[in-house]
Amino acid sequence: MKTQGFSSYGTPDNRTYCLLRHENRENENVALYANPGEEDFQRTFAGEITKPFWRPKKLFMSNDLKIAGLSLTRVSGIGGVHEGEEFYNVIFQELPEPKARHWHATGEEIGSPREDKSLDSIMEKFMKTNGVRQAQVAIASRGVIKAERAYTSAEDDRETVATNDTFLLASVSKMFTTAAVDNLIKRGKLYPWTKVYKRLGYFDAKDERAKKITVKHLLDHKGGYDRREAGEDISLGFNKVAMSLPTKGNRAATTRDVIEYMLTQPLQFTSGGKKAYSNYGFMLLGYLVSNVTGMPYMDFLEKNIFRGLDVELYKTSPYEHWHDRIIQESRLTGLDTLRPMSNRSVAAVCERNWALKEWLSSR
Numbered sequence: 001m002k003t004q005g006f007s008s009y010g011t012p013d014n015r016t017y018c019l020l021r022h023e024n025r026e027n028e029n030v031a032l033y034a035n036p037g038e039e040d041f042q043r044t045f046a047g048e049i050t051k052p053f054w055r056p057k058k059l060f061m062s063n064d065l066k067i068a069g070l071s072l073t074r075v076s077g078i079g080g081v082h083e084g085e086e087f088y089n090v091i092f093q094e095l096p097e098p099k100a101r102h103w104h105a106t107g108e109e110i111g112s113p114r115e116d117k118s119l120d121s122i123m124e125k126f127m128k129t130n131g132v133r134q135a136q137v138a139i140a141s142r143g144v145i146k147a148e149r150a151y152t153s154a155e156d157d158r159e160t161v162a163t164n165d166t167f168l169l170a171s172v173s174k175m176f177t178t179a180a181v182d183n184l185i186k187r188g189k190l191y192p193w194t195k196v197y198k199r200l201g202y203f204d205a206k207d208e209r210a211k212k213i214t215v216k217h218l219l220d221h222k223g224g225y226d227r228r229e230a231g232e233d234i235s236l237g238f239n240k241v242a243m244s245l246p247t248k249g250n251r252a253a254t255t256r257d258v259i260e261y262m263l264t265q266p267l268q269f270t271s272g273g274k275k276a277y278s279n280y281g282f283m284l285l286g287y288l289v290s291n292v293t294g295m296p297y298m299d300f301l302e303k304n305i306f307r308g309l310d311v312e313l314y315k316t317s318p319y320e321h322w323h324d325r326i327i328q329e330s331r332l333t334g335l336d337t338l339r340p341m342s343n344r345s346v347a348a349v350c351e352r353n354w355a356l357k358e359w360l361s362s363r
Contacts (some may be wrong), residue, residue: 001022002022002023002024002028002030003020003021003030003058003059004021004022005018005020006018006058009012022143026098026131027131028181029054029131029329029330030057031048036159043343043344043345044333044345046344047333047345047346047347048345048346050318050319050323050333050346051174051318051329051347052322052324052331053158053327060079071330075313077141097314098155099156100155101128101133101153101155102152102153102154102155103124103151103152104152105120105123105150105151105152106150106151106152106161106162107149107162108163114237117301119137120149123149123151124153127151127153132153133152133158133327133329134154134158134159134161134165134167134262134326135150136148136150136151136161136163136165136167137149138153148163150162150163150165159325160329161325162291162325165325166325166326167326167328168328169308175284175303176301177285177286178219180285180301181219181285181288181289183304184289184292184293185215189195189293191215192214192216193214193216194214194215195211195212196213196214196217196284196285196288197211197213197214197263198211199292200259200288200291201285202259202260202263204263205263206263206264206265207224207266207267207280209224209267210224212266212271213299215273215285217271217272217281218282218285219277220280221277222272222275223267223271223278223284224268224269224270224273225262225267225276225278225280226269226276226278227276227277227278227279228276228278229268229276230268233279233280234258234261234265235258235280236279238253238258238340239253239335239337239340241253241261242337243340244261245257249340252338253337255287257285258283259283290333298313318346318347327344330347333345333346333347
């Protein structure tokens, strides 16, 4: 849904709100914030514009502070009073309506024209329904690529996707961690039943059940960590861990810091008891690979798994990606994990501590 109008009624301690919302037929990514003061507004604004192609759309203010409102074709503006001073915010739009999106399908053909048309049709429907602008599909058999297709459903200021463009893999990179662990098991460096924390040299845990977590438990997402029950995903909580350290946020948290923090936390279930998707579990496995081999995780992958494949770490700073051909989009923002005390917001695709968590991008 898109929020098109807002009004508030009553007094500050007894508030009633009315929102006018329209169906989001284009499935555009939309972020809506309610900010109590000027400082929060400025921080939110700064964080939102770290996302390429994202810009503010609407501004609303509670009626008891409002001076005047503007709602013109290319302008959205409001004014208000804060501590006796007048403030105004205005958004100028370049275009009265969003640009049209154009469809492109490129790359090696799969087989017969009928098969090509069928796949292209499926992808076009999927991308338009879900608001996806850029995508790739590859088909392989026994390690041999049989076909590659690249798809674009985007405005004319976006790049047309090529089959060799680089996309951020995010959680798909867990397959690399699995392959690394498999490599070590085959070489006798690890076993499925290896107790992870003991192998890392940790013998104390607030929850005694953590001592029994094995490599297989983590591979199967049965380690005992359930982000829904816990109410947080610690892989997104590097700032929280940094603030819990004796340095109180004066330095960024490392993967080791996160692991030691989790040893002070309870499990949500006994290992092996059920399945719950866990980013932290694979972070722990990646750290185990480094610890067992004595090599940085990425170095081990390059030598033993990639073997010449063009795979690289995704740079943490959002400003490194302003001119990327492929824009990694998210409607979310988060705190800058490399500067825990800054309280600065950045695009969510960069707010996780990528450099420390060893997430990957590939082509």
